[in-house]
Amino acid sequence: MTSRYGQMLLWGIQFTIFSLLVIGLYLVLDRAFPKIIFRLRYAKIGTIYLSDFFCLIILVVIVGIRTNSGSDYYNYLLAFKSIDSWFYSLREIVDARFQNGLYTLMYVIKKINPSEVVFFIFYGLLNYIPVFYMIRKYSKHAVLSLMSWIFLGFFLMSTNILKQSLAMSLILLAFHQWQSKKYIIFSILSILACWFHLSSLAVIIGILIVNHIKPSKNFLYLMGTIGLSLLLFLQPILIVISKVLRIRYIDVYISSFLQQGSTEFKLQVAALIILMIYVLILFHLTRPDVLTRFSTVHLRMLGLCLLMIPFLILSIRFYIFNRLAFTGLQFIIFLIPYIQKPRQRLFYISLIFAGFWISILNADNNYYNYSTVFNDTPVSIQEFVRRD
Numbered sequence: 001m002t003s004r005y006g007q008m009l010l011w012g013i014q015f016t017i018f019s020l021l022v023i024g025l026y027l028v029l030d031r032a033f034p035k036i037i038f039r040l041r042y043a044k045i046g047t048i049y050l051s052d053f054f055c056l057i058i059l060v061v062i063v064g065i066r067t068n069s070g071s072d073y074y075n076y077l078l079a080f081k082s083i084d085s086w087f088y089s090l091r092e093i094v095d096a097r098f099q100n101g102l103y104t105l106m107y108v109i110k111k112i113n114p115s116e117v118v119f120f121i122f123y124g125l126l127n128y129i130p131v132f133y134m135i136r137k138y139s140k141h142a143v144l145s146l147m148s149w150i151f152l153g154f155f156l157m158s159t160n161i162l163k164q165s166l167a168m169s170l171i172l173l174a175f176h177q178w179q180s181k182k183y184i185i186f187s188i189l190s191i192l193a194c195w196f197h198l199s200s201l202a203v204i205i206g207i208l209i210v211n212h213i214k215p216s217k218n219f220l221y222l223m224g225t226i227g228l229s230l231l232l233f234l235q236p237i238l239i240v241i242s243k244v245l246r247i248r249y250i251d252v253y254i255s256s257f258l259q260q261g262s263t264e265f266k267l268q269v270a271a272l273i274i275l276m277i278y279v280l281i282l283f284h285l286t287r288p289d290v291l292t293r294f295s296t297v298h299l300r301m302l303g304l305c306l307l308m309i310p311f312l313i314l315s316i317r318f319y320i321f322n323r324l325a326f327t328g329l330q331f332i333i334f335l336i337p338y339i340q341k342p343r344q345r346l347f348y349i350s351l352i353f354a355g356f357w358i359s360i361l362n363a364d365n366n367y368y369n370y371s372t373v374f375n376d377t378p379v380s381i382q383e384f385v386r387r388d
Contacts, residue, residue, distance in 0.1 A: 007369075008360055009360065011359065011360070011369070012356050012357070012359045012360040013356070014370075015156070015355075015356075015359040016352065016355060016356045016359065019147075019150045019151060019352075019355060020352070022055060022058065022059070022150065023143065023146065023147045023150065025054070025055065025058075026051050026055045026142075026143055026146055027143045029050060029051035029054055029055070030049070030051040030142060030143055033049075033050035033051060034050075035047050035048065035049045035050075036048045036049075036050065047136075049132075049136065049142075051142075052132040052135075052136065052142075055132075055146070056125075056128055056129065056132055059124065059128055059155065060121055060124035060125055060128060061121070061124075063120055063121070063123070063124040063158070063159055064117050064118075064120045064121035064124055065117060065120075065372045065373050065374065066120070066159065066370060066371070066372055066373075067371055067372060067373050067376050067377075067378050068369055068371055068376055068378060068379060068384055069159055069160070069369055069370055069371075070159055070160030071160065071381055072160050072161060072162070073159075073160060073378075074378055074379065074380050074381060074384075076102075076162050077116055077378050079102075079103065079106060080106045080109075080110065080116050080119050081116065083103060083106045083107050083110055084107065084110055084111075086103075087103070087107060090104060090107060090108070093107055098194075098195065098198070099163075099194070099195065099196070099197065099198050100195070101163070101166070101167075101192065101195035101196035101197075102162060102163045102166065102196055105123075105126075105166075106119065109122055116373075117373060123162060123166070126166060126169065127158055127165055127166055127169050128158075128169075129169075130169040130170070130172050130173050131149060131154075131169060131172065132146075133173075134172045134173070134176065134334070135149075135333070135334070137176065138176075138297065138298070138301075138334045139333070139334050139337055140337050140338075141337035144336060144337045145333045145334060145336065145337060146333075147348075147351065148332065148333040148336045148351065149330075149333045150355065151351045151352060151354060151355025151358070152277075152329075152332070152333070152351075152354070152355065152358065153326075153355070153358040153359070154168075154326070154330055154333070156358070156359060157326065161323065163196050163197045164196070164197040164199065164323060164326075164327070166196045166197075167193040167194070167196040167197035167199070167200045167327065168193075168200075168326070168327050168330055170189050170190075170192050170193035170196065170200070171189075171190075171193050171200055171203055171204070171207075171327055171330075172330065172331075173189050174186050174189035174190050174193060174204065174207065175207055175301075175304075175331070177189060178207055178208075179297050179300070190204045197327075199323065199324045199327060200327060202311075202324055202327075202328075203304070203324075203327045203328045206304050206307045206308075206328055207304065210300045210303040210304050210307070211300060213300075213303035213306070213307070214299075214303075215286060215291065215299055215302040215303045215306055216286055216291070217283070217286045217287075217288075219286070219303075219306055220279075220282055220283065220286050220306055220309065223306050223307065223309035223310055224279075224309055224310075224313065226309075226310050227309055227310035227311075227312070227313030227314060228313060230310055230313070230314060231313055231314055231316070231317060234314060234317050234318060238254045238318065239254075241254065242254045242255075267319040268316055268317070268319075270319075270361040271312070271315040271316045271319055271322055272316055273357060273361065274312065274315075274322065274358070274361070275312045275313060275315070275316065277354050277358075278305075278308075278309075278312060278329060278332070279309070279312075281332060281336070282302075282305060282306060282309070282332075284339060284343070285302060285305075285332075285335055285336075285338065285339075286302070286306075289340075290338055290339070290340065293338055294335075294338060298334065298335060298338070301331040301332075301334055301335055302331075302335055304328050304331050305328060305329055305331055305332050305335070307328060308324075308325040308326075308328040308329050309325075311324050311325035311328075312325045312329075336351075369384070
């Protein structure tokens with residue numbers, strides 16, 4: 001066990017150094033290379049930033065060739081290898097259950113190329129292109145937004161929770177379409193997000209109502225009060241959820257929680273630390289002098305983040321709510337650049353420190369390893385843990 005925690009600490013250091021190198025490279029490329037604008041005659045048809053392109057390729061390759069990273073990696077690997085023996089047609093996959101977006105993607109990609117590396121590379125492209133696109137669309141400081149995305153754990157999570165991570169990227173695009181008043185495209189993207197991960201529904205509802213929310217410190221306090229109140233009635237709430245939704249994997253999580261009576265202590269500590277990190281950031285972002293600098297769309301993003309506070313509080317007892325909260329909290333990466341300059345240096349240091357701890361907390365979910373298909377063999381979590 002001591003050896004395991006030592007590996008987790010080492011992993012935290014290694015991942016922090018890796019993150020700083022990626023951010024440093026992105027900063028240098030962003031300053032050194034201009035954007036490339038594509039035109040058809042005189043009409044602008046698109047823009048590519050070379051810094052985005054090179055960093056995207058780096059992250060996609062890292063994700064594509066990795067192995068034994070994260071508790072769900074091996075399960076997804078087996079699913080990809082077995083998908084064409086589980087299902088014999090796309091129609092069969094679609095009819096099996098609603099939340100089968102990832103299996104559909106696996107089936108299609110495997111028909112094109114049976115290599116798991118190709119699948120994970122394609123997954124990385126689908127996952128990260130929307131992130132870079134939205135950063136350029138909504139962030140006034142792309143480097144700081146990418147830094148926030150990495151250090152707040154979103155990249156690390158994307159290497160493990162494949163279904164939800166794809167759904168999160170679709171939610172980013174859906175939000176953009178909603179703000180652009182392209183409601184049909186918004187509806188299609190929202191359905192696709194739920195097709196990959198049903199938890200997206202809560203954030204979609206948030207997007208629909210956030211126009212009527214006025215972010216403030218008082219609203220932050222209100223969300224905190226609601227979260228604490230719900231925490232007192234968590235058990236009956238979960239019973240109602242399981243009876244209403246009737247979804248197998250949700251029933252498994254809830255039944256396990258109800259039998260144990262609470263989440264493991266280490267997960268409670270992790271949830272509490274993550275709650276504190278986000279509350280501190282949101283406490284600053286809801287300062288009156290900061291609020292006045294937000295555009296209308298950024299105020300809506302802030303409102304969406306504030307709506308996730310109750311889920312973060314509930315995650316202290318039932319950790320799965322954390323996963324749901326992250327789908328909405330990802331919009332915080334577009335807001336962090338509004339932190340005032342006198343506090344930016346302190347915030348950079350704090351963000352790196354927070355990223356270090358988040359990487360260690362994730363490491364307890366067997367993230368404390370990075371190896372590739374060239375130097376390691378995929379194994380189950382049980383075998384991986386026994387290696388220690």
